[in-house]
Amino acid sequence: xxxxxxxxxxxxxxxxxxxxxxxxxxxxxxxxxxxxxxxxxxxxxxxxxxxxxxxxxxxxxxxxxxxxxxxxxxxxxxxxxxxxxxxxxxxxxxxxxxxxxxxxxxxxxxxxxxxxxxxxxxxxxxxxxxxxxxxxxxxxxxxxxxxxxxxxxxxxxxxxxxxxxxxxxxxxxxxxxxxxxxxxxxxxxxxxxxxxxxxxxxxxxxxxxxxxxxxxxxxxxxxxxxxxxxxxxxxxxxxxxxxxxxxxxxxxxxxxxxx
Ligand code: NAP
Numbered sequence: 201x202x203x204x205x206x207x208x209x210x211x212x213x214x215x216x217x218x219x220x221x222x223x224x225x226x227x228x229x230x231x232x233x234x235x236x237x238x239x240x241x242x243x244x245x246x247x248x249x250x251x252x253x254x255x256x257x258x259x260x261x262x263x264x265x266x267x268x269x270x271x272x273x274x275x276x277x278x279x280x281x282x283x284x285x286x287x288x289x290x291x292x293x294x295x296x297x298x299x300x301x302x303x304x305x306x307x308x309x310x311x312x313x314x315x316x317x318x319x320x321x322x323x324x325x326x327x328x329x330x331x332x333x334x335x336x337x338x339x340x341x342x343x344x345x346x347x348x349x350x351x352x353x354x355x356x357x358x359x360x361x362x363x364x365x366x367x368x369x370x371x372x373x374x375x376x377x378x379x380x381x382x383x384x385x386x387x388x389x390x391x392x393x394x395x396x397x398x399x400x401x402x403x404x405x406x407x408x409x410x411x412x413x414x415x416x417x418x419x420x421x422x423x424x425x426x427x428x429x430x431x432x433x434x435x436x437x438x439x440x441x442x443x444x445x446x447x448x449x450x451x452x453x454x455x456x457x458x459x
Contacts, residue, residue: 202226202444205265206243207283209234211378211405212297213271216437217241225444228263232279236356239376256286265290269440270431271297275335275399277426284429295443296433299402301425302410309419315426316341319397322421323348331393333409334423338399339364351391353379378405384412397421 204220204227206213213229220227221242231238233247250256259265270283280296287294304310313319316334320341323330327347332339336354343364350365352358353373363370371391388396388409396413400422413420432449434440443449 201264201266203264203266204228204444205230205260205263205268207268207270207272207279208241209272209276210297211403212299212435212437213269214239214241216269216271216297216440217243219437219441223441225441232276235376250282250286253282253285253289256282257290260286260290260292265292267444268292268294269297270294274298274301274401274425277428280428280431284431294431295440295449296431297435297437297440298433299435301400301402302407302422304422305414307414307417308410309413309417310422311419312422312424314424316423319421319423320345323395323397328394329392330395330397331388331391331409333396333398333406335399351387351393379408381408381411381415384408385415388412388416388418393418395419395421397423399423400425 202225204225206216206220206227206229208214208217208229208231217227217229227243229241229243229245231245231247232249238247250259260268268283268287270280272279283294311322313322316338319334323345327349329349329351331351332342333353336358339352346365346369349369351371351373353375355374355376357374358372373387396409396418398409398420410420434449439449
């Protein structure tokens with residue numbers, strides 16, 4: 201009997217959880233446990249790491265998991281690598297539900313960089329106003345750049361004293377999204393943002409900031425996705441459901457991730 205492990209933490213994971221629930225497919229939703237109040241899900245939820253590859257293999261066996269769907273964020277690379285390895289070891293099929301990366305269009309001023317260190321290096325040396333839309337865990341890469349004024353958007357309020365610069369230099373928006381282009385245009389204007397740093401997450405929920413940056417003619421430092429092992433992937437919740445029912449993906453969905 202089918203029993204799905206859904207590795208979550210994204211809008212797509214929540215959409216798939218809804219589809220699994222509606223179809224009555226037995227599944228468990230897994231959160232890492234990094235946010236204070238994760239979204240409620242219509243599936244049984246477990247929270248916290250598995251304890252690396254051995255822990256995940258054990259979990260798959262103990263819970264009779266027949267399919268794993270990796271719907272983690274494209275930058276949650278450690279979890280995705282471990283899921284690939286554990287599924288291969290346990291002989292459990294794995295499918296990634298992963299949105300395509302954003303592509304620049306006319307009017308965009310993107311500077312593509314491979315990682316956060318390169319993103320920090322791409323900012324101008326002189327003081328400027330930066331919307332740092334990279335998540336709490338990545339702020340440390342910018343610790344040496346105390347000359348800038350930062351706007352941060354975080355899911356939870358940061359712990360007092362946990363930000364790498366003096367509070368005076370930081371504006372904060374706390375929220376989970378989705379964020380519309382209109383919202384983000386007003387935000388960038390209100391904070392007189394001059395540079396945007398973003399991770400190439402893809403999807404609609406957080407692309408409003410890119411539309412806003414384009415409208416204002418702002419440069420965007422775009423951090424590329426981390427490399428992942430080859431794995432079957434799709435962007436389509438319906439394709440995941442067909443995979444679970446029939447065991448196969450349409451050929452266009454069986455594509456490699458970043459080698
Ligand atoms: P990560 O660096 O790839 O994962 C770190 C560790 O957290 C993993 O090794 C695993 O621990 C545990 N973990 C991660 N996702 C898990 C899940 N869904 N269920 C159970 N354990 C999980 O991930 P991260 O970048 O810290 O992200 C953590 C979570 O936040 C992910 O689920 C991701 O979808 C979500 N998220 C991340 C970002 C981002 O930019 N990174 C943005 C939005 C949402 P063990 O090795 O012990 O199993």
